[in-house]
Amino acid sequence: MIEKIKKEAVLAATELLDSAELKKGDILVVGCSSSEIVGEKIGKGSSIEAAEAVFEAIYAETEKRGVYLAAQCCEHLNRAIIIEAECAEKYGLEPVCVVPFPKAGGSFATTAYKNFKSPVAVENIKAHAGLDIGGTLIGMHLRAVAVPVRLSLKKIGEANILCARTRPKYIGGERAHYSL
Numbered sequence: 079m080i081e082k083i084k085k086e087a088v089l090a091a092t093e094l095l096d097s098a099e100l101k102k103g104d105i106l107v108v109g110c111s112s113s114e115i116v117g118e119k120i121g122k123g124s125s126i127e128a129a130e131a132v133f134e135a136i137y138a139e140t141e142k143r144g145v146y147l148a149a150q151c152c153e154h155l156n157r158a159i160i161i162e163a164e165c166a167e168k169y170g171l172e173p174v175c176v177v178p179f180p181k182a183g184g185s186f187a188t189t190a191y192k193n194f195k196s197p198v199a200v201e202n203i204k205a206h207a208g209l210d211i212g213g214t215l216i217g218m219h220l221r222a223v224a225v226p227v228r229l230s231l232k233k234i235g236e237a238n239i240l241c242a243r244t245r246p247k248y249i250g251g252e253r254a255h256y257s258l
Contacts, residue, residue, distance in 0.1 A: 114212025
């Protein structure tokens, strides 16, 4: 099952990164319920193994492209974000003092914290794209205009997935011209 989860996570990450056309230095936020992946209700069946499989797959894809991965914590940490210190510095994000663990932060954020080179937690972020695995509600961490992205797969393990890319706001009126 773990290999299947890894393959699905690689496919989801690759398709989303391609569709969103993220550039080096952009941010991909991922909310991941390992409980949902293994067929349990969110928050009720945390699986470090499933979280590690998803993290390894997605992190490898973001690293190849120079995209920052942001791991959303669960509601017990107010959906704080775990990122690399370099990302926090680049985007002027103030670190907060918390370390996630499986029952307060979630298995995915815990895995990110253990595997990032220099992890920090921040309260919020405005990511360029997002992957929601299992209904973790990542919308609060996306830039203002989110556009749904449909992938060839609908689930990772047993967890439903939803994806989005973002774009700048259209402003002006009937005389405005847009480059997008």
